[in-house]
Amino acid sequence: MNPQDAPHILVIDDDPAFNRVLTRALSQRGFAVFGATDPESALALAGQHEPEYVVLDLNIDGSSGLRLIEPLLQANPDCRILVLTGYASIATTVDAIKLGATQYLAKPADVDSILKALSATDVVIEDEVSAGPMSVDRLEWEHIQRVLAENDGNISATARALKMHRRTLQRKLAKRPVKE
Known part of the structure; x- marks a missing residue:
């Protein structure tokens, strides 16, 4: 080629x-x-x-x-x-x-x-969807990600919206998300 x-x-x-x-x-x-x-x-x-x-x-x-x-x-x-x-x-x-x-x-x-x-022509979803409800930790992770997206990735604005200290938010984001 x-x-x-x-x-x-x-x-x-x-x-x-x-x-x-x-x-x-x-x-x-x-x-x-x-x-x-x-x-x-x-x-x-x-x-x-x-x-x-x-x-x-x-x-x-x-x-x-x-x-x-x-x-x-x-x-x-x-x-x-x-x-x-x-x-x-x-x-x-x-x-x-x-x-x-x-x-x-x-x-x-x-x-x-x-x-x-x-x-791929279709969206690839690698993990199977769990039949049970998400854990509290996973729900927290999803909520943080949603608010982070709403604030265009701005950590300070996200921390203010979540009424959380910026460093606490950074520590939570540095951790790998829980699976369920």
């Missing part, structure tokens, strides 16, 4: 090491890959290369990556956007899909899972 004919993938993640590793791994799979660590360079690259695929981190330097979905789709309306996050929740999944993302994966995700999600 001619390198110029390779499908374009834009990786948007503010972690430079993760961005570099994922960019390299996708490049080795035959894609033309471009990496961005901030919204401004991501939108510039999207306008310049019109990527067929985008891997978008949900949290970019403390603000919501969901804000980038609309301008990315303006650059290429046929673009398939995968939201990749360490803060997976039902609320943010629904928001991402409503805004135009085609897939949503929780970190850590390997390259094969990312490629599978990007090429």
Whole structure:
């Protein structure tokens, strides 16, 4: 395949090491890959290369990556956007899909899972839905994620809305979410 004919993938993640590793791994799979660590360079690259695929981190330097979905789709309306996050929740999944993302994966995700999600025609749901009610811890996590999404990823505004100290909220967000 001619390198110029390779499908374009834009990786948007503010972690430079993760961005570099994922960019390299996708490049080795035959894609033309471009990496961005901030919204401004991501939108510039999207306008310049019109990527067929985008891997978008949900949290970019403390603000919501969901804000980038609309301008990315303006650059290429046929673009398939995968939201990749360490803060997976039902609320943010629904928001991402409503805004135009085609897939949503929780970190850590390997390259094969990312490629599978990007090429899937239906939303991939990896975990089975539990028959029982969610635990109090899971309900708290979902509520925090919903309020965080309403505040566009702003930690301070979310803490104020939840009537919670900012550091307490940061500690809760740093923990992995409970499964049920």
